[in-house]
Amino acid sequence: MKQLWSKRMVIGLPLLETSNKIYDKCLISKHSRNSSSNHTTYKASEVLNVVYSDVYGPFDTPSLVRNRYFVSFGNGLGRKLCIYLIKVKSDVYKTFKDFKALMEK
Numbered sequence: 331m332k333q334l335w336s337k338r339m340v341i342g343l344p345l346l347e348t349s350n351k352i353y354d355k356c357l358i359s360k361h362s363r364n365s366s367s368n369h370t371t372y373k374a375s376e377v378l379n380v381v382y383s384d385v386y387g388p389f390d391t392p393s394l395v396r397n398r399y400f401v402s403f404g405n406g407l408g409r410k411l412c413i414y415l416i417k418v419k420s421d422v423y424k425t426f427k428d429f430k431a432l433m434e435k
Contacts, residue, residue: 380406403429
C-alpha cells in the first residue's frame, strides 16, 4: 500500500502507519484446537444423512442480478460444498430442494 501511495496511485486514503506487533488474540485464533470429549463427531454413512448449511447476508451491494444472500450446503461425507446465490432468505428451502436433487443423482 505504501508503494501505491508513494506513486500517487491511491487517492483519498491517508497513509497509516502499521505495527508489526503480534497480538495475543491473533495468535490464539490461529492455534488448532485439541479434540474435546464433549464434541461428538458424527460421520455420515450416506450422501444426505447429514447436511450442513449456512446463510450469509444480506449484503449492502446486491449482485448484478440482485442477489443479496448466498446459502451453502455441504453433505456429511465432506465431499461436496455447494454455494447458491439467492435474492431473499425465503428462497433457502427451494434451493435446498435443488441441492437435494443434485446429490441424489
